[in-house]
Amino acid sequence: MGDLHFSRVAFIGIGLIGSSLAHVLRRDQSAQTIVACARTQATLDTARELGICDETTLDPAVAAKGADLVVIAAPHSAYAALGRAIAPSLEKGAILTDVGSVKGAAVRDLGPIVPPGVHFIPGHPVAGTEHSGPAAGFAEMFQGRWCILTPLPGTDEAALAKLTRLWESAGMKVETMSHEHHDVVLAITSHLPHLIAYTIVGTATDVEETLKAEIIKFSASGFRDFTRIAASDPVMWRDVFLSNREAVLDMLQRFNEDLTALQRAIRWGEGDKLEALFTRTRAIRRSIIEAKQA
Amino acid sequence: MGDLHFSRVAFIGIGLIGSSLAHVLRRDQSAQTIVACARTQATLDTARELGICDETTLDPAVAAKGADLVVIAAPHSAYAALGRAIAPSLEKGAILTDVGSVKGAAVRDLGPIVPPGVHFIPGHPVAGTEHSGPAAGFAEMFQGRWCILTPLPGTDEAALAKLTRLWESAGMKVETMSHEHHDVVLAITSHLPHLIAYTIVGTATDVEETLKAEIIKFSASGFRDFTRIAASDPVMWRDVFLSNREAVLDMLQRFNEDLTALQRAIRWGEGDKLEALFTRTRAIRRSIIEAKQA
Numbered sequence: 001m002g003d004l005h006f007s008r009v010a011f012i013g014i015g016l017i018g019s020s021l022a023h024v025l026r027r028d029q030s031a032q033t034i035v036a037c038a039r040t041q042a043t044l045d046t047a048r049e050l051g052i053c054d055e056t057t058l059d060p061a062v063a064a065k066g067a068d069l070v071v072i073a074a075p076h077s078a079y080a081a082l083g084r085a086i087a088p089s090l091e092k093g094a095i096l097t098d099v100g101s102v103k104g105a106a107v108r109d110l111g112p113i114v115p116p117g118v119h120f121i122p123g124h125p126v127a128g129t130e131h132s133g134p135a136a137g138f139a140e141m142f143q144g145r146w147c148i149l150t151p152l153p154g155t156d157e158a159a160l161a162k163l164t165r166l167w168e169s170a171g172m173k174v175e176t177m178s179h180e181h182h183d184v185v186l187a188i189t190s191h192l193p194h195l196i197a198y199t200i201v202g203t204a205t206d207v208e209e210t211l212k213a214e215i216i217k218f219s220a221s222g223f224r225d226f227t228r229i230a231a232s233d234p235v236m237w238r239d240v241f242l243s244n245r246e247a248v249l250d251m252l253q254r255f256n257e258d259l260t261a262l263q264r265a266i267r268w269g270e271g272d273k274l275e276a277l278f279t280r281t282r283a284i285r286r287s288i289i290e291a292k293q294a
Numbered sequence: 295m296g297d298l299h300f301s302r303v304a305f306i307g308i309g310l311i312g313s314s315l316a317h318v319l320r321r322d323q324s325a326q327t328i329v330a331c332a333r334t335q336a337t338l339d340t341a342r343e344l345g346i347c348d349e350t351t352l353d354p355a356v357a358a359k360g361a362d363l364v365v366i367a368a369p370h371s372a373y374a375a376l377g378r379a380i381a382p383s384l385e386k387g388a389i390l391t392d393v394g395s396v397k398g399a400a401v402r403d404l405g406p407i408v409p410p411g412v413h414f415i416p417g418h419p420v421a422g423t424e425h426s427g428p429a430a431g432f433a434e435m436f437q438g439r440w441c442i443l444t445p446l447p448g449t450d451e452a453a454l455a456k457l458t459r460l461w462e463s464a465g466m467k468v469e470t471m472s473h474e475h476h477d478v479v480l481a482i483t484s485h486l487p488h489l490i491a492y493t494i495v496g497t498a499t500d501v502e503e504t505l506k507a508e509i510i511k512f513s514a515s516g517f518r519d520f521t522r523i524a525a526s527d528p529v530m531w532r533d534v535f536l537s538n539r540e541a542v543l544d545m546l547q548r549f550n551e552d553l554t555a556l557q558r559a560i561r562w563g564e565g566d567k568l569e570a571l572f573t574r575t576r577a578i579r580r581s582i583i584e585a586k587q588a
Contacts, residue, residue: 077565126512126514126515127514130579145514146511146512146514148512184505185505185508185509185512186512186515188498188501188505188509188517189498189509189512189513189515189516189517190512190515190516190517191516192494192497192498193494193498193515193516193517193519193520194516195556196490196494196520196553197516197575198556198571198572198575199549199552199553199556200486200487200490200549201575201578201579202552202571202574202575203486203545203548203549203552204482204483204486204487204545205574205575205578206548206552207482211478211479211482214479215479215482215483216578216581216582216585216587217440217585217587218420218440218442218479218480218483218484219483219582219585219587220420220421220439220440220587221420221480221483221484221487222483222484222485222487222488222491222523223482223483223484223487224582224587224588225487225519225520225522225523226487226490226519227575227578227579227582227588228519228579228588229516229519230572230575230576230578230579231575231576231578231579231580232572232576234568234569234572234573234576235569237568237572238565238568238569238572239565241560241568242560242563242565242568245560245561245563248560249557249560249561251497251498252553252557252560254497254500255493255494255497256550256553258493258496258497258500259490259493259546259550262489262492262493263543263546266535266536266539266542266543266546267539267543269536269539271371271532271533271536274528274531274532274535274536275528275529275532277492277496278492278524278526278528278531278532279528280496280499281491281492281495281496281499281521281524281525282524282525282526282528284495284499284510284521284524284525285424285495285521285522285524285525286525287510288510288513288518288521291510291511291513293510293511293513293514293518294518294521294522
């Protein structure tokens with residue numbers, strides 16, 4: 001990674017993803033100065049204690065000033081205001097990227113504020129854990145996972161190559177696609193699964209206290225696997241669903257139809273339909289194992 | 295486990311659960327003779343190669359003859375016929391148990407055939423993997439997990455104690471409850487989660503081939519966790535849903551209501567409702583970690 005160097009990297013938001021990338025930059029000495037910006041002083045104090053930044057500030061405009069790489073790593077609902085705040089600070093030649101889960105929303109909220117000469121390249125490192133905050137981050141989190149970049153037409157090739165090298169230095173495989181396509185694929189692979197997990201954990205525990213204790217006790221029989229996903233950051237995920245509303249509602253509609261069909265098959269004792277579906281889904285698992293994503 | 299001894303243990307069905315228990319009996323030398331009965335000779339050959347049985351037979355009546363412990367470890371749809379087949383072979387003082395996921399169905403299908411003097415105690419070791427067949431079994435599978443026994447009123451205390459010691463020898467924590475209560479608790483913790491996982495894996499992969507390849511590629515973003523559950527044995531799970539129909543449909547109805555409410559909140563941009571649920575479900579995860587079930 002000797003050829004990858006930034007003079008000043010500004011993290012606007014320094015939670016799970018931001019702090020993990022800061023750990024990578026530190027490990028590889030890829031940034032001369034790392035600046036962390038957050039909404040609270042407590043978060044900044046934690047980031048400083050972790051040794052992942054040289055400067056801290058509560059002001060996004062101060063953080064972005066003079067940076068050659070600005071990384072928005074905040075919930076989607078903050079993007080528009082953050083964009084307005086940093087726009088006057090963005091310098092010609094700088095790369096502006098983000099790590100959000102909905103790329104259409106990133107383009108909508110940040111695209112209009114980007115000054116000429118600034119390279120705006122939305123990004124999504126598809127990695128994470130159910131924990132949040134700067135203390136939860138670690139450099140190895142990205143290892144072997146995919147990072148999706150959604151450059152707009154006409155994006156500077158050199159800037160795209162440099163951002164690609166950054167994520168590769170974190171151990172990621174980088175792929176580019178349109179932001180529209182990204183949002184459809186992730187609605188299926190990530191947003192719908194999270195929505196369903198949140199729902200089922202809510203349904204299963206919305207019972208009297210005695211039963212709730214038993215459900216926790218016997219959770220290893222299937223329920224437990226959903227609780228890990230449903231422990232993900234509440235604000236981040238609230239914003240994901242609201243930001244990718246159309247694609248999520250479309251997938252949810254299809255899920256509902258399929259669930260209704262299954263419900264009907266159970267009610268009418270149509271075992272062959274159940275077995276046919278379960279046989280098909282078992283084969284999908286094999287595909288994932290073969291693709292080395294298990 | 296020196297005091298736990300059976301002279302002849304018959305496994306009617308020797309798949310994932312049956313073979314794992316046979317491994318335990320072998321390891322602890324708790325059974326003088328282990329007999330395996332299956333529907334196909336191929337399964338029996340595998341069981342014999344694994345060294346987990348001394349005798350094999352395709353005839354359940356032959357397997358059960360002279361046994362002091364008979365373990366039904368077959369899909370629920372086979373129970374009634376197996377019960378009729380083994381009834382004449384069951385000897386006074388023998389323990390008849392099963393390992394199925396729906397205890398009401400076990401009572402309904404096996405209860406009527408039990409001859410006087412035979413101790414029928416339905417059981418459910420809440421353990422497993424997404425794999426199936428005798429080669430998938432291993433003695434450690436039960437370690438630290440719960441086994442639920444659902445003895446009927448008037449069950450012989452000595453027989454119950456002996457069956458309890460058997461599962462404890464496999465490393466399980468044993469709890470008793472009524473079969474009705476078991477089926478409600480498991481509908482929530484196990485059956486509904488499996489049904490939802492099967493559905494979402496079906497929905498997400500019922501797309502054109504190009505998109506399907508991308509979904510498998512990016513499955514680590516949430517979808518992957520569902521595919522493991524949805525790879526569970528198709529026949530066994532078909533039977534679970536049909537055998538615990540009422541409780542499953544009841545939970546499914548509640549899940550549907552909650553999902554519809556969430557869908558509406560997304561459509562109308564009610565972020566506070568989403569955040570409130572996601573904050574509640576995150577706390578549930580903490581309860582599971584505290585209960586050491588994570």
